[in-house]
Amino acid sequence: MSGTGSWALIEAAAGSLIAHADELTELDRPIGDGDHGINMKRGAEAVLAKADSLAALPLAELLHQSGMTLVMTVGGASGPLYGTLLLELGKALQGQADPPDRATLAAAFGQAVAAVKARGRSDIGQKTLLDVLVPLHQALAGHQPLATLGPLVLAAAEATTPMLATRGRASFLGERSIGHLDPGARSSALMVVTLLEALHQGPATVTP
Numbered sequence: 001m002s003g004t005g006s007w008a009l010i011e012a013a014a015g016s017l018i019a020h021a022d023e024l025t026e027l028d029r030p031i032g033d034g035d036h037g038i039n040m041k042r043g044a045e046a047v048l049a050k051a052d053s054l055a056a057l058p059l060a061e062l063l064h065q066s067g068m069t070l071v072m073t074v075g076g077a078s079g080p081l082y083g084t085l086l087l088e089l090g091k092a093l094q095g096q097a098d099p100p101d102r103a104t105l106a107a108a109f110g111q112a113v114a115a116v117k118a119r120g121r122s123d124i125g126q127k128t129l130l131d132v133l134v135p136l137h138q139a140l141a142g143h144q145p146l147a148t149l150g151p152l153v154l155a156a157a158e159a160t161t162p163m164l165a166t167r168g169r170a171s172f173l174g175e176r177s178i179g180h181l182d183p184g185a186r187s188s189a190l191m192v193v194t195l196l197e198a199l200h201q202g203p204a205t206v207t208p
């Protein structure tokens, strides 16, 4: 997973966001401003455009540079939040084995999720991307087989549908936010499923 291996993972995640941009934008229409897919696509394309300078970097540095790119190019709440996730993940993995073992990855991911919570002043249960990232961290830190993580994150994203949004634009709608899947939860789940597939760690179905 080092060098070009890490870059292949970034390419896979970016490709998935670009392929699902319309779907993510549609999800953001009823409970946001209809730009989530556009935002994520812009960030993904900006990272891919840096292939020449990023592709050979070790994982920690690659995550750092990718996070910086998202913070700088993505407007909206999601850019700084995903940017923070990658920046903090890069920081936590600095000096660790590349690729990291599972325990190291789980601890680093926990640190990154904590940074997203601090940045968004948010936590699980508020109908955001944290409703996918927090359960994912719990599953990573526990001893859940990797093959179960794809279905887990897809279900976690679906579980935001009945939630009342209390953070982000969707919270402006109050009770009317109920009954819609959160776009950030969906983009998180899509990225995780794609990364798992890229790692060949068990099948996980991405619903169209």
Ligand code: ADP
Pocket (backbone or CB within 6 Å): 028, 032, 033, 035, 036, 037, 039, 040, 075, 076, 077, 078, 079, 081, 119, 120, 121, 122, 127, 128, 129, 130, 167, 168, 169, 182, 183, 184, 185
């Ligand atoms: P914006 O809301 O600024 O238009 P996007 O549409 O790109 O930005 O992203 C919206 C997503 O960002 C939401 O679906 C939600 O998952 C996430 N989000 C928004 N605010 C927060 C927050 N404070 N904490 C965590 N996630 C948030």
Ligand code: MG
Pocket (backbone or CB within 6 Å): 028, 032, 033, 034, 035, 036, 076, 169
């Ligand atoms: Mg939006």
